Every structure is written in C-alpha cells, then in structure tokens.
Amino acid sequence: MDWLERIAKLRQWTKGGTRAPHKPLLLLYALGRFQEDADGGLRYTAVEQDLQQLLTEYGPPHKTTPAYPFHHLVSDGVWEVRTDRGPGSPGSGIRDLRGTGATGQLAPDLRAALRREPDLLGRIARLLLDLHFPPSLHGELCEAVGLDLEPAEAEQLPAVRRQRDRRMRQLVLTAYEYRCAFCGYDGRIGAVPVGLEAAHVRWWAFGGPDEIDNGLCLCALHHKLFDKGVLGVGYDQRILVSQRFVGHSPAAREHVTALAGRPLIGPQPGSRPPAAAHRDWHTRQVFHGEPRPATAA
Structure with a gap:
C-alpha cells in the first residue's frame, strides 16, 4: 500500500x-x-x-x-x-x-x-x-x-506531482528591489540579502502560482505575520492589519499596527503587483478578522 x-x-x-x-x-x-x-x-x-x-x-x-x-x-x-x-x-x-x-x-x-x-x-x-x-x-x-523531524533530504515525494519554480525567490526579490514591501527593510551582508523572503500571496499548497503577481518580497517577520493572517493586502494595494492582533510595546506598534493603511512599497515599474484574485483568496482564507482603520500619518 x-x-x-x-x-x-x-x-x-x-x-x-x-x-x-x-x-x-x-x-x-x-x-x-x-x-x-x-x-x-x-x-x-x-x-x-x-x-x-x-x-x-x-x-x-x-x-x-x-x-x-x-x-x-x-x-x-x-x-x-x-x-x-x-x-x-x-x-x-x-x-x-x-x-x-x-x-x-x-x-x-x-x-x-x-x-x-x-x-x-x-x-x-x-x-x-x-x-x-x-x-x-x-x-x-x-x-x-510535538513532531520531531530529521532534516529532510532534497527529494520530490511521488505524491507531489507539481514542481516549485526555484526562480520564484529571485524574480520576486528583484521585482521589489530587495526591499520588504511592508516596511522597506533591505538588509545585506556584503552583497547578499539577509532576512528577505519571497512570500506567496495565494499559498502554493492551494494552487498559488510561482509568479510575480502572486508574490511579495517580505522581511522574515512580516512574512510570518502575513502567513499567520495578521497582515494582508487590500484591494487598493494597501496593507491590512488584523484587529485581532494585540501588541502594546513600541516595537509591536511600529512594526505591525502602524502599517495599517500604508501602500505597498514596490514593485518596480514593469512588474505586476499582487493580482486581485490572489489578494482576495488570502483575505478570505488566511487573514483573521476585520482590518484595523488606517493609522494617521
């Protein structure tokens, strides 16, 4: 079997x-x-x-x-x-x-x-x-x-017939000029970007394509919060912050709640921003609760 x-x-x-x-x-x-x-x-x-x-x-x-x-x-x-x-x-x-x-x-x-x-x-x-x-x-x-897993070897499990496009990360980071689309973070060690990741808007596991209009360049913190449903992207390419998120420290306010209503940073001209279908999927299936009102500048 x-x-x-x-x-x-x-x-x-x-x-x-x-x-x-x-x-x-x-x-x-x-x-x-x-x-x-x-x-x-x-x-x-x-x-x-x-x-x-x-x-x-x-x-x-x-x-x-x-x-x-x-x-x-x-x-x-x-x-x-x-x-x-x-x-x-x-x-x-x-x-x-x-x-x-x-x-x-x-x-x-x-x-x-x-x-x-x-x-x-x-x-x-x-x-x-x-x-x-x-x-x-x-x-x-x-x-x-409570799962303790050994590091996985690079293998294509036979039950997973769809292959990921390994170029996705490079294409997305280039489109956003190596800056987090939410906060602008652009850290490097020498010439190598550090702490920047290519996030899928519509998850790959749910048919999300490895294409620029389904991607965001995000720092590691905002990628995790995006996938957890704390952050999202609205119809006007502005950042959504869930009302369910609670953080009272200056860091939580600065790095999360203050993002509400801000426009995305990037992508550069000629690159497609997140497509409406993918944004809508994320808002329905991942984003938690209602968005906070935009933060005053």
Whole structure:
C-alpha cells in the first residue's frame, strides 16, 4: 500500500479555493503523539482542546470544530475510532464523541507500516506540511503538534506531482528591489540579502502560482505575520492589519499596527503587483478578522 499516495488524496471539502486543513492537522497531531507513544490512543475529550487550538491557529478564519475530522478521517483509511460500546465512530457531533468515550488512533496497517519503515513518519509529515501549509509555518507547526523531524533530504515525494519554480525567490526579490514591501527593510551582508523572503500571496499548497503577481518580497517577520493572517493586502494595494492582533510595546506598534493603511512599497515599474484574485483568496482564507482603520500619518 502506498501510504504517501493515500495521504495525498485525503478527501476534504473544497469550494473556490477554501482551506479545510482539519484532517491534515489531526494527522500531524496523531503522528506527533505516535512518536511519543506508538500504542496510545487519543481520547476525544483529552485532546479536544489541543485540536481546537490547532484549528484556531492554523485552520480557516471561520469558526470550526475538531469533531469534524475526528469522525470523518475514518473514511480515508488512515484513522480508526472506538467508543465505550466498541469499534466505530458515533458521528461527527461533539456530544456524540464526548459522551461515548470516543478514542481515535492511526489505522492498524498504518501503525504497522510506521514501525517497519522508520523514515515513513517523517515523509508523511513533510508531505502533509507541503500540501497544506506554507514553508514559513512548518517549523512552528511541528513544535505545536510535538513532531520531531530529521532534516529532510532534497527529494520530490511521488505524491507531489507539481514542481516549485526555484526562480520564484529571485524574480520576486528583484521585482521589489530587495526591499520588504511592508516596511522597506533591505538588509545585506556584503552583497547578499539577509532576512528577505519571497512570500506567496495565494499559498502554493492551494494552487498559488510561482509568479510575480502572486508574490511579495517580505522581511522574515512580516512574512510570518502575513502567513499567520495578521497582515494582508487590500484591494487598493494597501496593507491590512488584523484587529485581532494585540501588541502594546513600541516595537509591536511600529512594526505591525502602524502599517495599517500604508501602500505597498514596490514593485518596480514593469512588474505586476499582487493580482486581485490572489489578494482576495488570502483575505478570505488566511487573514483573521476585520482590518484595523488606517493609522494617521
């Protein structure tokens, strides 16, 4: 059985590019727990709060519940649920899962494969990360679910048929003249830019192309905040700052809240700014809450 192919084909609700990473987040959490205790099950009432936090931090902006993947992941053949009454999930209702002592676990065949192939867990985890989340979030996501992964070798996983364009970073940084589009940071060590990254507006994992009009040159801080939904780009190419962001220090005000309403810096003439379709996707699927009013100059 090709577990990578099966993981790559998880059935998820999709419509108009909507993010629904419920199952991938549950699987990453289960893999982290498997590393800790290969035989332990995940009782819903014991892990519900952890799973809800993951969905809040890394899921879609709209309200959602961990009961959905806990029940529905069974149909993908990688997960099983048992209750106090025996095998089988009682349904996707929160009360059903809580009241029946529902306990989930990776499917027996998958657990056996993970024991036989020591590197399979890492390959599955990296596949889930690559297919559903931007690279800027991979490290902290692994920490959040308790995954300890060995450094990945440069490989093209067979389940990922779409190749990234390695020229993307250079094209985007050149278009923005090696300056962060949000704050103007342009640090270098000698002739080498440092702390500058090419951010996808519409995530590569969700069909975002490796093209300049889907990219922003951002410093490492603003790239992370952009992918976390703290920052966004409005229809008028001005910076959005989420009302949900809280920061009282002078640094937080200067580097985040003061950006509200500022125009993007760049790109240079002849290069395309972020396309409306990609900006709209980010605003709907990543940006959290409502934007703050523009900060007075």
